[in-house]
Ligand code: SF4
């Protein structure tokens with residue numbers, strides 16, 4: 153049988169993905185994963201100079217980058233799902249439109265972050281962001297669901313934040329509550345979404361004159377992000 157894991161990874165990497173992970177979703181409720189057993193998560197990193205630039209306040213360049221990367225992620229997962237379908241498998245790209253349709257309030261049906269941890273790409277930090285060993289939190293992610301016979305990686309069930317409190321201390325809105333994530337810990341236990349939203353809007357307005365929910369302080373300060381930023 154063809155090595156479909158290799159085929160899909162090659163396709164995604166050659167089209168601009170920075171990380172690709174495959175995870176088993178079998179333990180999640182069937183309705184959130186369209187009864188499909190496997191998830192493929194794709195990450196694209198933010199440019200270093202953009203992340204360095206938000207140390208004081210979010211910038212217009214950072215805001216613009218979100219749109220650029222989100223569009224790129226949509227096309228990557230659409231491409232990946234299309235490839236798997238061309239081999240006769242079922243595949244659903246969790247594009248921004250797909251996620252919006254399945255969203256209840258602020259929660260998506262199957263968050264990309266869940267797919268990412270099932271694929272062993274990283275863990276959920278105290279900041280409620282995905283933290284990867286390679287790039288810290290300076291990544292944006294998307295995912296696709298499939299029944300293709302892909303080889304899943306070992307999932308990550310525990311955070312590797314340890315005693316670090318940097319994002320809790322740095323959050324100007326006191327939105328990061330300081331709890332360590334493990335499977336089953338909800339987003340609400342980790343951070344106060346309303347406080348984050350309020351502060352992020354204020355900071356975006358001060359930073360580049362648009363009142364939008366964009367801050368990024370917890371991305372920039374994370375030591376895993378810093379480690380990548382400081383790599384030559
Ligand atoms: S995005 Fe800003 S306001 Fe929200 S949790 Fe991170 S540091 Fe706090």
Ligand code: SF4
Nearest residue numbers: 277278313316319374
């Ligand atoms: S700053 Fe520290 S506590 Fe926060 S996500 Fe990064 S490693 Fe975890």
